[in-house]
Amino acid sequence: MTFSICVRERYEDELGEEQTRFGVAVTTRLPxxxxxxxxxxxxxxxxxxxLVNVELxxxxxxxxxxxxxxxxAxxxxxxxxxxxxxxxxxxVGSDGEFAFSGAECQGWFGHRVGENYxxxxxxxxxxxxxDAAAEAYESGDRSEPLAKRLVDALEAGHEEGGDKREDLEVQSAALVVETTEERSPRPYYDDLRVDATRTxxxxxxxxxxxxxxxYEAAVEKYQE
Structure with missing residues (x-):
């Protein structure tokens, strides 16, 4: 299933407390x-x-x-x-990274492990x-939301050619971001899916x- 990126980032919240966020994004030529x-x-x-095993x-x-x-794990x-x-x-977990590509995966296949991703x-x-997806993430502006930077990484890989199965037109993409920080409400842009599209x-x-x-409109309307 095409390509994906997983990341871990440590940051300070608005109160100056240390937090960790995790994100994953993927795109493929299947719905x-x-x-x-x-x-x-x-x-x-x-x-x-x-060959996906969802239980993994x-x-x-x-x-x-x-x-x-x-x-x-x-x-x-x-x-x-x-x-x-x-x-x-x-x-990625709290203190490490892991990547495995089985020998019977279909080419081109492979992985890249960097610091925190x-x-x-x-x-x-x-x-x-x-490489393009990894480098886009590495060079991203950490002041921007992680969800946006995950989309940037997918875009960079897609522009390099992405999934080679051009005969499969119906495609999809998804991203999820979670954090140790308590947020209310949770930003709507941290759990997104596009299930069936050509773009x-x-x-x-x-x-x-x-x-x-x-999200910004809702916060403005309902914040005390």
């Missing part, structure tokens, strides 16, 4: 990727793809919530998975897709911008 690939909580972010994502995040390190799941060589699984993809036009990244950006506008 409904938001139901299959991206998983996140206040303890980590995980993406499961290639669900249980991966559950293990992180239980306090396991990301490499221990995801390795344990892969070791119990008979189809592991057809899987891609990657993510992972990127992985399969059925891509080439390695430059993963997934452009539609995701438009959805993000519209959700941001709606």
């Amino acid at each position: 409904g990727v938001g139901t299959l690939c991206p998983f996140a909580s206040e303890n980590g972010a995980v993406a499961t793809q290639s 994502g669900r249980k991966g995040v559950a293990y992180l919530d239980d306090g396991l390190a990301v490499d221990d 995801l390795n344990a799941l892969l070791n119990a998975d008979e189809g592991r060589e057809q899987r891609q699984l990657h993510g 992972t990127v992985a993809g399969n059925l891509l036009t080439g390695e430059s897709v993963v 997934p990244v452009a539609d995701m950006r438009e959805t993000y911008e519209t959700a941001t506008e709606g």
Whole structure:
């Protein structure tokens, strides 16, 4: 399933208290990727793809919530998975990163692990897709919302060619951001999906911008 990015960021909230946020974003040349690939909580972010095993994502995040390190959690799941060589699984936890690409994934496939992030993809036009997504994230302005910067990373990979299956026109994209910070209300733009479209990244950006506008209007109207 195309390519995805998982990230961890530490930051200070408005009260000067240290917080951690996690994000995951994905796009593919199939519909409904938001139901299959991206998983996140206040303890980590995980993406499961290639021949998808959704339980790897669900249980991966559950293990992180239980306090396991990301490499221990995801390795344990892969070791119990008979189809592991057809899987891609990657993510970030509170203190580490993990990425796995099985030998039977379809090319181009591979992953990149950086400081506080992972990127992985399969059925891509080439390695430059993963590199472009990673570099867009690395160079992003940390003052901007993480959700926006995840869309920027998807856009960079998409512009490099993205998923090579041009005969599959119906595509999708999704992103999820979670944080240790208590927020009320939760920003509407931190959990977005575009389930069936021919322009997934452009539609995701438009959805993000519209959700941001709606969130800001609601805060202004209802704040005391």
